[in-house]
Amino acid sequence: MTTEDFNRVSRRTILGASAAICAAPAATAAVPASAAKKPGAQGLLPVTLKVNGKHLHLDLDPRTTLLDALREHLRLTGTKKGCDHGQCGACTVIVEGRRINSCLTLAVMHDGESVTTIEGLGTPEKLHPMQKAFVVHDGYQCGYCTPGQICSAVAMLDEIAAGLPSHVTADLDKVRFSDAEVRERMSGNICRCAAYSNIVAAIRDVAEQDA
């Protein structure tokens, strides 16, 4: 059976509720932040996101989480759904430079904002240094938590560089990279395969390259 066959099946009974997707010109990112949203047909709300550098316009059910907007509407399935309740970290993406759980936020709350997903960090042909380090250090097994680990790690190193303390920082004003800092700061990304030691090694490797 080919892809074509399934397309034929699904076109025959095309779904009414899937979101319209189109690339929008850059200027539409500057929607007034204070504007109240006017629902369109079927209660859908217009949302514009800058995803991995591209301005994208969506009409979404307001219940749509950022995670489902990425995975189901933009078909960026690199961001994973492990628990959908903020308990695992597989859905970690970087929004406006900060790592968050995309499962616990509505897409509409991020109208006009910039989102970086795993697809925006690198490609198989051109890996981001963190992606490369995960391969070299075997910082994964099943691969399902991996995009979240990598997005989290990239943003986490920025947090250390910015001098933000953590639970294990002895002196709140002296923030330095250490394995213990990485373990604490990455604890919101669960890996049941438990590649933890290898993930720490990969992150250390990248941190040393940056240093």
Place this chain on the structure above:
Amino acid sequence: MKTFTYERATSPAAAASAAADRPGARFIAGGTNLLDLMKLQIETPAHLIDVNRLGLDRIEPTDEGGLRIGALVRNSDLAGDKRVRSDYAVLSRALLAGASGQLRNKATTAGNLLQRTRCPYFYDTTKPCNKRKPGSGCAAIKGFSRNLAIMGTSDACIATHPSDMAVAMRLLDAQVDTVSPDGTKRIIPIADFHRLPGETPHLESALAPGELIVSVTLPKPLGGTHVYRKVRDRASYAFALVSVAAVFGKNGEARFAFGGLAPKPWRVDAADAAAKNGAGAVAEAALAGASVTRHNAFKKDLTARTLASVYAQEARP
């Protein structure tokens, strides 16, 4: 998640007034707790008022020498703020002990105060829970209650308040600043902000319908040695079994607040008064009137031990 209408508020007063106009309206800020509960239909707001862009995200000094923390200041920003780190270290420590880096980047100051319990029966809509469904009963009291409260409970509810931040806020005598739908402002001392369950465990705070938290104000710094000790099964990304926030001053004076013990951040004057007599005396005062279950009786001993740990930590140079 039930359907809801969505609007983005343009000012705090407009947000409050919009909430008053719409039955079933809820404010949404970080969303890390509300959306979790909405997916399970434990929360079913008909209307969401997004307050994220109200600009309430600044930390400013007050005329009294304290700090005014905007309601929307994210947990990670509050923990990392230089003034908080140096003058209110217990607050930084409490924040950093909570949740994960990702959640702290999203969760807000006001939202964290309003965080709802992690009681597993509250989270399962097939089970009775007076907090979720008033009058349905409490499955926890005779159920799995290892993580639940031993202080301030009632026959209707033994849920704990899960926040770490709120414990430090309680220790620091913070005030909660609000605006009501009619535009009036009020200041609620944190001691009065959270309610004990009594017969109405579904009512958790002193906020009136539509009332919006705009900031939390800290009084001028206490000085002293700040400690936040959180005890949990795994090393991170877990709620407290017991936590102790403490500030030790000169001459053996100290104040204490506790997490994981009660439906609200727990603070007892007598415990502070017992500070000079050591951890055991503080524990005894703090736990007077405790009501335990088979599963959570260990929290009494654990509280005393955690206090011993805090005293030992304070004594370290």
Place this chain on the structure above:
Amino acid sequence: MKFDQPATLNPIDRGRVIGIAHDRIDGPAKVTGTAPYAYERHDVAPNAAYGWIVGSAIAKGSISAIDTRAAEAAPGVFAVVTHENAGPLGKGEMNTAHLLGGPRIEHFDQALALVVAGTLEQARDAARLVRIDYAREEGQFELAAEKDKAVKPPVSWGTQPDSAAGDFDAGFASAAVKIDRTYTTPDHSHAMMEPHASTAAWLGGRLTLWTSNQMIAWAVKELALTLKMKPEDIHVMSPYIGGGFGSKLFLRADAVLAALGARAAGRPVKVAIARPQIPNNTTHRPATIQRIRIGADKNGVIDAIGHEVWSGDLPGGGIESAAMQTRLLYGGKNRMTAHRLAVLDLPEGNAMRAPGEAVGLLALEVAMDELAEKCGVDPVELRIRNDVQYDPEVGPKRPFSSRKLIECLRQGADRFGWSKRNPKPGQVRDGHWLVGMGVAAAFRNNIASKSGARVSVDGKGQVTVETDMTDIGTGSYTIIAQTAAEMLGVAMEAVTVRLGDSKYPVSAGSGGQWGGNSSTAGVYAACMVLRGILAQKAGFNAEDAEFEDGMIKAAGKAIPLKQAAGRDGASAEDKIEFGDLSKRYAQATFGAHFCEVGVDMHTGETRVRRMGGAFAAGRILNPKAARSQVIGAMAMGVGAALMEELTVDTRFGYFVNHDMAEYQVPVHADIPEQDVLFVDELDDKSSPMKAKGVGELGICGAGAAVANAIYNACGVRIRDYPLTLDKVIRSLPAA
């Protein structure tokens, strides 16, 4: 290829590609998020509708009425599937409970309906509108209460529930030193990161299913039984699996309901089991009660050893075979093991990583620590004294194929610095930490299972391997590529591996740590046939031909592989089949775990400071991925020791802590640096690869090493897992 004699020198022994650490060939796809998992198949099933499962709110009873009208009328809903409209359904042979319940209800959160809608949001919301009236019945939910009613179960999976040798009662009664202890382990949840998920599409009467399943051929067979279809009308694909650990060995509700939902809605449908549903809807590792009795002389040499295990499951379910390792691990002429099974109305118990050993060793290896202390013998030395090189229930006529437990203990102890351990508990302090060290033996049976593959070389010299083997994080893609590269003398880059598709030859699949050794042996078999074909095409005698550097070489001549393959290429399919070597020889993997913990002198919190281990598991095919398997399994052992427990509410009959916030598994901060040594070993009786399983060995004994380290740190011996701080402080002196 029949493997019924020990392997002799073969092309794998060259070790040019096999045995060398390789980055995973699927790595770039995984780190960029481009590896497609079962719920992500927009590429082949665009616009799939969304199914949401409605689970039972009661543990036992029946549906008295089910009303789907409100759900059907909800916006976007295409169909609601229940037992009333699903049509006649069978049940898979490996499922204990039905995957779509009703009218009978067998456990809490058993699937009773699927709501299919145009969006996830619509389906999830409408699922709440399905009204179900229940007739609730009393059930049994507490293992301890049912223990005395437990019965001897029938033979299952070839396992006899009982075994005996010599006279245990007499031997134990007359022993100079006796240990008689009871240990308990709770129910465990696999908690793999990817929820069970499937996308189903029908074309006429044929079903295509993209799913997350460890055993492709089982999935086809069980789905055919459940849907009453012909297996040949079912196509199952599972190229990437976000963790399994046994939870995805069997057909689950996502697959059946996606298929039923797609049929009802007339379009492709995808279903994931929501995280809070997973612990009660799917399988778990059953809780155990274990009594261990050991009788030894004053030097700790065992004369009598007995291990009895009680576990529970739904009617028709199976045991947790926690005494299995006790049949083989230590010597002693008087022996007994017994498994008893109680009926419980909890969700279905079933295999989780190293079923049997993982929890059996949590008991046995603590009992050994207790024996060591009682005899005043070092725990490492005690285990060495009780080593046995043959199956102790049968005698020297059934030797181990290879057994390097002693080497693992000695080398592991050296690397870990075991000699620095103070045998007296509670003596070492580091600040507020009480520090201790523990050891435990690792043991996991080695299972080999029939496995097939098809290997082709095209006219450009590119090699393709196809097998329905799965990669659940184990590194199958890479070791299979290594095997083909070694056998055919090509670079890794010249090999493409295609897995997890029921159109490919049936493999061993992933489970019981049999997958790596068995599936590569199947590729070996196919490569041997292909080598013969290629040699013949090149005009060489197959026995003389060397395959290296992309060439076939013999008699001083060298012909490029692609030339031999010809423009149309060459292909061969074969399977490895295992004879009676596993009957003639006991086959198992061994290791030794070492652990250092700190126990907070005030609060009783335990934090693991260091872990190390030495392991013997035959040829290590890819040391990089094998090490990852071991460290990951060690971490799962830490979870079992310190925190993991599905808590049973015996009033309602369900697991209360059914999400990842409340069922805690280790996070980054719980796991320290881990050191792994593979002891050199080739097992010529295991397969032509001379490898054995390694994916489960790391969890076996790891938790016991933690438990023993806690005892050494603070003198508190806890026999009820997990060893949480509330149990520690009960006996911990005030600091």
